Structure formats: C-alpha cells, structure tokens
Amino acid sequence: MTSLSDLPIRDDLRGLKPYGAPTDPVSIQLNVNENTHPIPEAVATDIVTALAKAVMTANRYPDREFTELREALAAYLGHGLTAENIWAANGSNEVLQQTLQAFGGPGRRVLGFPPTYSMHPIIASGTGTEWVTASRDAAYDLSPETVVAAIAELNPDVVFLCSPNNPTGTPVGNATVAAAYDATDGIVLVDEAYAEFSDRESALTLLEGRPRLIVSRTMSKAFAFAGARVGYLAADPAIADALRLVRLPYHLSALTQAAAVAALAHAPEMLAMVNEIKTQRDRMSAGLSALGFTPVLSEANFVLFGNVAEPQELFHKLLIQDILIRDVGIPNHLRVTAGTEAETTAFLDAMADLRALGR
Ligand code: PMP
Structure with missing residues (x-):
C-alpha cells in the first residue's frame, strides 16, 4: 500500500x-x-426556493463577482460599508487562505498568538507562509505593548489577531488592533468569526483610513450556516483586488450565492x-x-x-x-x-x- x-x-x-x-x-x-x-423552517423554505431558481440556470457559470451577495453582506455589516469593501469565499478558512496566497507565501511570515485557531498555522503551511508565534499576556489577553513588541521582534508580513480568540474566547481590544496596524507595514487581519457573540466594538470601526486592515467574518457561527460554507471579509476595495489575483474563477457556486443571499434576507431570524x-x-x-x-x-x-x-x-x-x-x-x-x-x-x-x- x-x-x-x-x-x-x-x-x-x-x-x-x-x-x-x-x-x-x-x-x-x-x-x-x-x-x-436548527435553521427556522420558514427561512429554510425561502432558501430552498432561491436554490431551486439558481438550479434552473446552473448550466451557466455563476456571477464571478457575487455582486448580490457582496451587497447583502455589506448591508448586514453596516458601518457604511459597500459591496466594494466585501470579499467572500467558501468559509472564512478560504478567505484566510486567499489572504495568505496574496500577502504571504514563500519567504514571507505570518504572526499569530497561540493558543489560537488551529487552522491558522495549517493555512500558513498550505500557502508556504512561515508561521511565527509570540506569547500572550496573563489570562490569554493581548495588550497593545505585547503585540507591538512581537511585531518589532518578528517582522511579519501578515499579523493574525483572532477576536474573540478560539479556543479561549478572549477578545482583542481595538486599541491592540490599531497599535498592531501602526507597528507594521504588512497586513493586519482580525479574525472575527465569533464577533456576534461579543459585546465589544468590532474592528470594523477601524477600517476607515487603514487600507492594510482586514476583518474576516463567517456565516458559520452566529448565523447558523456552517454547512453552506460562507465566509467573508471587509476591507479596503484594493484588498479585494489583491484576492482576485489568487482566487479560482467562479469559486463561489451559484447555489452557495443563492443560499447565502436568501439567508441574509432573514438575518434577524437566523441570529435570533x-x-x-x-x-x-x-x-x-x-x-x-x-x-x-x-x-x-x-x-x-x-x-x-x-x-x-x-x-x-x-x-x-x-x-x-x-x-x-x-x-x-x-x-x-x-x-x-x-x-x-x-x-x-x-x-x-x-x-x-x-x-x-x-x-
Ligand atoms: N476563524 C475561527 C476563529 C474559527 O474558529 C473558525 C471555525 N472554527 C473559522 C475561522 C473558520 O470558519 P468557516 O471556514 O466555517 O467560516
């Protein structure tokens, strides 16, 4: 064998x-x-109707720019974001992967703060990006000083901050995110997969004027849509342009797009x-x-x-x-x-x- x-x-x-x-x-x-x-039955019925419609035109490739979905995600996030600020993929894992394909890769390094999401180092290795780590403060906190010192020491091309952090549940304050941004010329990505469960201010409020900041989100957690595989990010429109260079054409199927748009139309019920x-x-x-x-x-x-x-x-x-x-x-x-x-x-x-x- x-x-x-x-x-x-x-x-x-x-x-x-x-x-x-x-x-x-x-x-x-x-x-x-x-x-x-479970997904409420009335919402599921609407999603099925949208899927049925999408199937009728599945002989054609889907909208490569998933415009309707980006519009729906921007409307869901608020914060003055528009479709140009949004990128989406098959789960936020793929969003992270595309980010490292574009901004990491051989000869580059991504900094993380373990214990953190176990896929971060795996996505780093899959994209040939070196995974470098630094310690957290007591109680798994991340102070601005700790993050800035780690950036100064390790000189990463990409910084991953997970807030709230998996597996600890610890939030990262926006002061830490802003300090990290100022300390690097690289990309700072805040993985906010669990943001809806936190009462803290999201890093989305920091996006204005920070073109190297990325906030990634997912429909897998609060949104009860893990099986549909929909993750997304909000950032400067130039970030989406960078990801267009590495994504596979038509990476989001017509069925995924239809299901996600239908689900987002029911955001309050999905998030209830x-x-x-x-x-x-x-x-x-x-x-x-x-x-x-x-x-x-x-x-x-x-x-x-x-x-x-x-x-x-x-x-x-x-x-x-x-x-x-x-x-x-x-x-x-x-x-x-x-x-x-x-x-x-x-x-x-x-x-x-x-x-x-x-x-
Ligand atoms: N980020 C974090 C911190 C996670 O815990 C997870 C899922 N466990 C993800 C991203 C990826 O989720 P998905 O690909 O389903 O969007």
Whole structure:
C-alpha cells in the first residue's frame, strides 16, 4: 500500500497532520463551535426556493463577482460599508487562505498568538507562509505593548489577531488592533468569526483610513450556516483586488450565492438565537466554576475550562454519555461549545455526575 511518505510531496508538507476535529455521530455535539439551533423552517423554505431558481440556470457559470451577495453582506455589516469593501469565499478558512496566497507565501511570515485557531498555522503551511508565534499576556489577553513588541521582534508580513480568540474566547481590544496596524507595514487581519457573540466594538470601526486592515467574518457561527460554507471579509476595495489575483474563477457556486443571499434576507431570524447562546455560555461558565473547574472568561459561543486533571479521560467519559466536546491540546483544559438550553443542561448534569463520582 502506498503511504503519504512514498509520494513526491512538497518537503515542507512532509510529516504534517491535517485538520481533524474528531467527529462522532453522538446526540450532543459541542465540539466545533457551531450554532446548534436548527435553521427556522420558514427561512429554510425561502432558501430552498432561491436554490431551486439558481438550479434552473446552473448550466451557466455563476456571477464571478457575487455582486448580490457582496451587497447583502455589506448591508448586514453596516458601518457604511459597500459591496466594494466585501470579499467572500467558501468559509472564512478560504478567505484566510486567499489572504495568505496574496500577502504571504514563500519567504514571507505570518504572526499569530497561540493558543489560537488551529487552522491558522495549517493555512500558513498550505500557502508556504512561515508561521511565527509570540506569547500572550496573563489570562490569554493581548495588550497593545505585547503585540507591538512581537511585531518589532518578528517582522511579519501578515499579523493574525483572532477576536474573540478560539479556543479561549478572549477578545482583542481595538486599541491592540490599531497599535498592531501602526507597528507594521504588512497586513493586519482580525479574525472575527465569533464577533456576534461579543459585546465589544468590532474592528470594523477601524477600517476607515487603514487600507492594510482586514476583518474576516463567517456565516458559520452566529448565523447558523456552517454547512453552506460562507465566509467573508471587509476591507479596503484594493484588498479585494489583491484576492482576485489568487482566487479560482467562479469559486463561489451559484447555489452557495443563492443560499447565502436568501439567508441574509432573514438575518434577524437566523441570529435570533445569539442572546440565548450567550445565556447558555454564561450558564456553562457558572456551572463549571461551581464544580471546581476554571472557565476562561469567554465572549464567544464556547468556554475553555481548566483544572481538568485528565482531559482525555474526561473527554471519553463524556463521549460515553453521548456528549462530544473538544480537547484542544492545552494541558488540563477542555473546550465546550454553548448549545441549546437542553444540551447545556445535559452537559452540566453529566459533568456534575462525573464530579460526584470523583472525577
Ligand atoms: N476563524 C475561527 C476563529 C474559527 O474558529 C473558525 C471555525 N472554527 C473559522 C475561522 C473558520 O470558519 P468557516 O471556514 O466555517 O467560516
């Protein structure tokens, strides 16, 4: 049997592991920070109607510029943004990849602050960009001074700031984003995949007059649309021009465009659960604290908690009870996505039972 190492693969990909959040067909999946609430049926019906219409013209290539979608995304974001400021792709992962294809690549480096989104280094390696890292402050914070010092030391071409940060839930203040921008001639990308769950001011407010700043977003989290694969960014129109150089032609299918535009027309219904999810997140944190764990203050839809003696053991004990959460590789920590009220109750009950059993 041929194995990967027998193939003439790029030297820099040898020995690497693919992204692989474990998936299990369990009833309570709180492992990949999805919105676990289903799409409202009336909205789903409208999306199906839009898809049916798009299918009728699927003999033709889609709108390469996905103009209607960019208009809808600009209207959703507000902040005076127009379609020219928006770029979209198949999930914000692809937005990040295109950003590194255009602004990273061989001989260039991207700076990140672990623990952070596990795909950031993987996208860096896929695009041949060197992934360089610097430490965070206490409690996973990122002060302007810390970020500026790291930029001065490592001289990156691209800086990734994840706010709120996955897997910690920690926000990055706009003072830090602005300081990072001033400290580099490169691109500063704020990954705001979880922004809708935070009460902080978005980095979107900093875009005016900062042509090297990118704010990336996704419909996968708050918007309950992970399966449709729609991510996007807001930036100076010149950034979109740069991404046009590296994107594949027609990268967003007509079906994706139609589904996303239809979903965005129902933004309030799609986002209706955000407050409820925040309530469940805070309930999870309080419940975990009461059980003696140490949850990190989260502004996203998940909670990272410490004081876990044996993360893998606890992970498997929950799995036996049909609950899937995530070991993100931080010693003595696990991460859990805030679910529906019932899912959150099931998780907290299972944790209390395991605690009572001496775990
Ligand atoms: N950024 C962050 C911080 C994430 O956690 C995720 C998904 N886990 C993404 C980007 C990518 O999401 P998607 O490709 O579904 O938009």
